[in-house]
Amino acid sequence: MSGNTLGKSFRVTNYGESHGPAIGAVIDGCPPGLELTEQDIQFELDRRRPGTSRHVTQRREPDQVEILSGIYEGRTTGTPISLLIRNSDARSKDYGNLLDTFRPGHADYTYWKKFENRDPRGGGRSSARLTAPTVAAGAIAKKWLAEHFGVKIRGYMSQLGPIEIPFKSWGVVEQNPFYAPDLDVVPQLEAYMDELRKEGESIGARIEVVAEGVPAGWGEPIYDRLDADIAHAMMGLNAVKGVSIGAGFDSITQKGSEHGDALYPDGFKTNQAGGVLGGISSGQAITVSLAIKPTASIRTMRPSINRAGEAVDVQTLGRHDPCVGIRATPIAEALLAIVLMDHCLRHRSQCGV
Numbered sequence: 001m002s003g004n005t006l007g008k009s010f011r012v013t014n015y016g017e018s019h020g021p022a023i024g025a026v027i028d029g030c031p032p033g034l035e036l037t038e039q040d041i042q043f044e045l046d047r048r049r050p051g052t053s054r055h056v057t058q059r060r061e062p063d064q065v066e067i068l069s070g071i072y073e074g075r076t077t078g079t080p081i082s083l084l085i086r087n088s089d090a091r092s093k094d095y096g097n098l099l100d101t102f103r104p105g106h107a108d109y110t111y112w113k114k115f116e117n118r119d120p121r122g123g124g125r126s127s128a129r130l131t132a133p134t135v136a137a138g139a140i141a142k143k144w145l146a147e148h149f150g151v152k153i154r155g156y157m158s159q160l161g162p163i164e165i166p167f168k169s170w171g172v173v174e175q176n177p178f179y180a181p182d183l184d185v186v187p188q189l190e191a192y193m194d195e196l197r198k199e200g201e202s203i204g205a206r207i208e209v210v211a212e213g214v215p216a217g218w219g220e221p222i223y224d225r226l227d228a229d230i231a232h233a234m235m236g237l238n239a240v241k242g243v244s245i246g247a248g249f250d251s252i253t254q255k256g257s258e259h260g261d262a263l264y265p266d267g268f269k270t271n272q273a274g275g276v277l278g279g280i281s282s283g284q285a286i287t288v289s290l291a292i293k294p295t296a297s298i299r300t301m302r303p304s305i306n307r308a309g310e311a312v313d314v315q316t317l318g319r320h321d322p323c324v325g326i327r328a329t330p331i332a333e334a335l336l337a338i339v340l341m342d343h344c345l346r347h348r349s350q351c352g353v
Contacts, residue, residue: 006233009345012137012338016087017119018127024084025133027140029345030070032078034144041065041083044139045132047174047330062088065136083136087129101306101314105296112307128238128324131331138334141341149344151213153337155329156181158289159206160189161196179207179329196322202295204239205325209288209332211340214275216283217351218343225279226286226343233335234290239324242291246274286340290332292325 005013009029016023045063063085070081099120102108107126111118119125145151156173157180158165168182176186196203219226231243251259254272261268261284268284275286297316304314321327347353 006236006338007342009349010141010338010342012134014130014133016130016133017125018087018129019119020087022084022086023130023133024082025137027070027081027083027137030076030078030081030140030144032076034076034140034147035074036071036076036140036143037074038065038067040143041136041139044135044142044330044334045085048132048135048327063132081140083133085132085136101312102304103296103314103316104302104304126238128321131238135330135334138337141337142333145337145341145344149213149215151211151340153209153211153333155179155207155209155333157205157325157329158208160323160325161192161203161205163188163192178326193322200299202298202322204294205292205323205328207290207292207325207328207332209290209336211275211286211336214281214283214286214340216281218340218347219276219280220346221279225276226281226339227274227276227279229339229343230288230336233339234288234332237290237328237331237335239293239295240290241293244289245276246287247272248289286336288332288336290328292328295321295324
C-alpha cells in the first residue's frame with residue numbers, strides 16, 4: 001500500500017492498524033539540534049486522546065508515545081525519528097459481524113475492491129485511530145516552527161451540526177471538550193450530543209485552523225502550491241469532505257473589489273486570500289476551514305451488501321465518536337504544521353533563507 005507518506009523535505013510516514021499491536025510514524029528530514037522529549041509530543045497527543053469526555057469514543061487508550069530513534073542527549077540528530085504508540089484497549093470482537101459485510105459510509109467496500117483483503121477490526125488502516133501518529137509528528141513540526149520563526153498554530157470548532165459557534169476568545173478553546181471559542185454555547189452543544197447519542201446517530205462539524213507568524217515566501221507556484229498542499233494534507237484526515245482557504249466558497253458571491261486584499265505601506269487590510277497568494281505565503285495568517293462528515297459508525301440498522309453481493313442489514317457496534325469533529329482540532333493543527341515545516345525546509349533549500 002502506497003500513499004502513507006506526507007511531505008518532501010519533512011517527510012512523515014504513518015504506519016499501523018486500529019487493532020494491531022501498535023501505531024506510529026517515522027519522521028525523516030527534521031533538522032538536527034532541536035530539543036525534544038517524549039513529553040513535548042505527549043502534550044499534543046493528550047489533546048486528541050479518546051475517552052476524555054462522554055461525547056467521544058470511550059476506547060481507553062493512554063496514547064503514550066515512545067521515541068525509538070533520532071534523539072541523542074535530548075536533541076534531534078538529523079536522522080529519522082521513529083515514534084511508537086501501543087494499542088492497549090482494542091476490542092476486536094465488536095467487529096466479528098463485519099468480516100463479510102460492508103458498513104455504509106466506510107472504506108470497507110473500497111478497500112476490499114482495491115486489495116481483495118482488508119482488516120475489519122475497527123476499520124484497520126482506514127481508522128481515525130491512525131490520526132494519533134499524525135498528531136505526534138505534528139508536535140515536532142509545531143515546536144520547530146515556533147522556536148525558529150515564532151509560528152503559532154491553533155484551531156477551534158466553529159460549528160457542530162446545525163449549531164454555529166461564534167468566536168469570542170482563544171483563551172477558552174482549551175477549557176471545553178469541543179474546542180469551542182465560546183463557553184456560553186457549550187451547554188447547548190452538550191445537550192445536543194446527549195440527544196444524538198440516545199438516538200444512536202452521528203453528526204458533522206466545521207473546524208477552523210489558523211497559523212500566525214508564517215513569513216512571506218513559503219510555497220511554490222503551479223503544482224506544489226502551499227494552499228494545494230494544505231488541502232491535500234487536510235483531505236487525508238478521516239471524515240474531511242471539504243477544505244477552504246481564506247474566504248473559500250464565500251468567494252463565489254464576492255466582487256473583485258471585496259475579495260482582493262488591498263496592499264498599503266503598513267500591510268494588508270483584509271485577508272480574504274487566507275494568507276496565500278499564487279501558492280506562496282503572503283505573511284498574513286493562514287486560515288483553513290474544514291467540513292467534517294458525520295461519523296459513519298452508528299448503531300442504527302442500515303442496508304448494505306456482503307462479499308457475495310447479497311443484500312444484508314448492518315449494525316455497527318463498538319465504541320465510536322458520535323462526532324469525529326470533536327477531536328479533530330489537534331489533528332488539523334498537526335497537519336498544517338507538517339505542511340508548513342515541509343515548505344519552510346524546501347524554501348530554505350532553494351533560496352538559502
